[in-house]
Amino acid sequence: MTGTVPGVAATGTGWPDEFVARYVAAGVWGDRTLGGLPREWARRAPRDPALVSGAERIDYSDLDRRVDEMAAGLLRRGIGAGDAVVLHLPNVPEFVVVLFALARIGALPVLVLPAHRRAEVSHVAAVSGAVAYVVPDRHEGFDYRSLATEVRADVPHLREVLVVGDPGEHGALDEVPVPGAGPVPDAARSEDVALLLMSGGTTGRPKLIPRTHRDYVYNAEATAEVCGLTSADVTLSVLPIGHNLPLACPGVIGTMAVGGTVVLARAGSPETAFELIEREGVTFAAVVPPLARLWVEAATAGGAPRGLRSLMVGGARCDRALAASIGPALGCRLIQSFGMAEGLLTHTRPEDGDELVVGTQGRPLSPLDEIRVLGPDGTPVPAGEVGELWTRGPYTIRGYHRAPEYNALAFDAEGFYRTGDLVRVLPSGHLVVEGRVKEVVNRGGENVSETELEEQLLEHPDVVRAAVFGLPDPDLGEIVCAALVLAGGVGKPPRAKDVAAFLRTRGLARFKHPDRLFIVDDLPLTAVGKVDKKALARTVTPT
Structure with missing residues (x-):
């Protein structure tokens, strides 16, 4: 099948x-939009609690006000209807405020996850045509400002980076809102694309879901x-x-x-x-x-x-x-x-x-x-x-x-x-x-494209063939396994930590790295010449 x-435009809507x-x-x-929702909620119950984050408590009226002020600030910086913005934040109030503010001005949030790195972010920023990138300064020990510098170098149309916290060489998100801006009109239509989600990916690089x-x-x-x-x-x-x-x-x-x-x-x-x-x-x-x-x-x-x-x-x-x-x-x-x-x-x-x-x-x-x-x-x-x-x-x-x-x-x-x-x-x-x-491994709820990881592994100078597959795991559901055929003359075979270090240099998210690595002489094939991953999973032994 x-x-x-029929009728699918470039955006797939x-x-x-x-x-x-x-x-x-x-x-x-109906005719409602994401950007209009906080306005509805504030009218319904302005003083009821909407968001709690640590000691910070935001009621529905305050949320709508913050969305307006952020929306006004984004417009002032030249971000408006139709512009894509990559949103790469952990669970902080700024994520919610920026998401609704972008929706209110008709811009297009592109959502990536805290675990994603240069390979994934640069790809989606390029495909979406993103003009801005919103990141934390640091999260779980990782400096997203350095990542943003790399992504900006990869994507020429990415005009600016906005940072929650210490901005370093980039712009500070807390300088964007316009205090007391007042209501910002909703620039979106209900049939418009509201946001782009990332697919887990099954063939090569992740797709964007409108x-x-x-x-x-x-x-x-x-x-x-x-x-x-x-x-x-x-x-x-x-x-x-x-x-x-x-x-x-x-x-x-x-x-x-x-x-x-x-x-x-x-x-x-x-x-x-x-x-x-x-x-x-x-x-x-x-x-x-x-x-x-x-x-x-x-x-x-x-x-x-x-x-x-x-x-x-x-x-x-x-x-x-x-x-x-x-x-x-x-x-x-x-x-x-x-x-x-x-x-x-x-x-x-x-x-x-x-x-x-x-x-x-x-x-x-x-x-x-x-x-x-x-x-x-x-x-x-x-x-x-x-x-x-x-x-x-x-x-x-x-x-x-x-x-x-x-x-x-x-x-x-x-x-x-x-x-x-x-x-x-x-x-x-x-x-x-x-x-x-x-061909995807579901590792603890994160989908890992076998094809994408195979393509990355084949960039390793010692690898001539690669097959990625999942094996059952009592804690994660499945773990990511990779069987590698090495080039002739390779001395000491690479270990799992060596391959992980290589994948880090290529900017691949950590959850996509192999949990187990197998070195094999050849990959078994099916009758039609495809790699027989079921047979491979039955026969490999860990290095």
Whole structure:
């Protein structure tokens, strides 16, 4: 099921007119924008707490004021409608303020994660046409100002760097806002692209995912409703909020949409998270399976924090044993979540029985979500059998940003997106995720493109062939493994730490480095001449 994608523009937002009419008529698409949301929230409950970060507490009125002042300052610096800005911040209030300010002036936030480095950031800055780059001074021991200098050298159209904290040679973000600026008009339309998310990547470098204002507002608000969030809820954000899950599933945006409070955490360790849950009255949190396991172990050993009502686990499949342990250990309700930054989300519901909560990844978020489960020949598999998941709907993209060749492979002629995930569907409509057909390793919720890492490894002077694959791991779900064929005459084979040092010089994010390295004489091939990674995983031994 491949072919052209009718109506998809360079930005990948081309829903055909009949689908636009369908989603508008159903009430899932309106005329609201991300930039307009803080204004709505401030009118609704101006003095209610919106954000908590350490000792800093920001109410909804103050948030809207800060967004206006930042928006005015960005406009004064020549950043306006249509301009892309790379946003590379950890979980700090400035992330939220800049995100909404950019949306308000019609600019385009490009979200990258704290772990990303020069290779990823320079690529997305170039592809997006970014004119500015927002970073912290330092985070977890890493100097982002030096990274920004390198990225700016790589990307000529990147005009300026704005830094949270000590700016060094760059500009200071705290000098951008215009105090007392007053309301800045919303320059965006609901059908415009609101932001660009990074894909985990399955073929080479990561792709950019264009999410529109109307689809992303729906994404956040519908997820908050499914999760049962209300204005009384307090959400703990421990995952980097540049991720789709902690940003809008329901995340920061969904929590604020119902009038709740978001507590930003710099780390997700049990020590940090449990203290914040108790101190701030946290009722809801979202984590990836490896972090859920740490929380369960800590709670079992030392007691669970009081007050947590629901824990969403997503980003990777939660195995059954871990899922079954969460409720008893943490004293809360588990919500299993499955999805992708490209769109489709599934969740278990509060009304689901224990078997569905523990054993499935939930039902699609929207009644307008369409799914097909197909066999290798592109035809539907019998009900209940495993096949590849294809989907389309009101918050699933119709194409990646400026990637027409890849779009022809990832989307069919009817606009269905090929997820690469293997699933089976129960009679209740719940999905059980069984694996993937894509060449990607899900390492603790972070997708590592096998192709991208192979391309980087082949740049090493001693490597002539490389194959990257995943192996099961009880803590991370999967670990990243690399099998290398070395050039003739190489003396002492490179060790894992040598390869890691080489990849650091190439600016590759640390989570993409191989956890295990294997030196092999040759790579096994399938009957059609492709590397047989299943056979490789069965036969390799660690160096």
